Amino acid sequence: MKREDTPFxxxxxxxxxxxxxxxxxxxxxxxxxxxxxxxxxxxxxxxxYRRVQAGQSARLGLHQGWKYEYAPEGETGSGRKWPWxxxxxxxxxxxxxxxxxxxxxxxx
Numbered sequence: 789m790k791r792e793d794t795p796f797x798x799x800x801x802x803x804x805x806x807x808x809x810x811x812x813x814x815x816x817x818x819x820x821x822x823x824x825x826x827x828x829x830x831x832x833x834x835x836x837y838r839r840v841q842a843g844q845s846a847r848l849g850l851h852q853g854w855k856y857e858y859a860p861e862g863e864t865g866s867g868r869k870w871p872w873x874x875x876x877x878x879x880x881x882x883x884x885x886x887x888x889x890x891x892x893x894x895x896x
Contacts, residue, residue, distance in 0.1 A: 792816060792854075795842070799835055799858030800824075808856075815839075819863060820856050836863050 791807040794816055801822065808816040822835040837856035845852060 790814070794853075795855045796837060797855055797857045799837070799860070801835070801837070801856075802858070816854055816856075821863070834862075 790810045792810055793805050794808045795805045796802065808820065810816055816839055818839045820837040820839070822837070823832040824835060825832045836859045838859045839854050840857050841851060842853040842855040844850060
């Protein structure tokens with residue numbers, strides 16, 4: 789597997805350069821998650837970094853690599869809705885089985 793030294797900006801990994809595995813397209817992953825174990829043995833904290841363009845050349849505007857920026861809000865989706873994706877169930881209210889949270893006959 790090919791690796792690329794990628795700088796991290798912001799958050800606890802600010803200023804570090806880590807080797808990141810590249811995908812089949814030759815790019816690092818869009819989101820990089822770093823699990824940090826808790827001191828008291830509880831569930832680990834997950835730090836989320838997003839891939840952004842590191843810069844462009846001045847003359848031609850060519851891409852000059854990637855860097856990761858800290859995302860303190862955590863992982864949020866890209867907003868893309870593919871036809872084969874499962875529908876988002878977080879918008880529903882209530883505890884019924886019908887769309888929109890309306891109770892159905894099976895709940896009664």
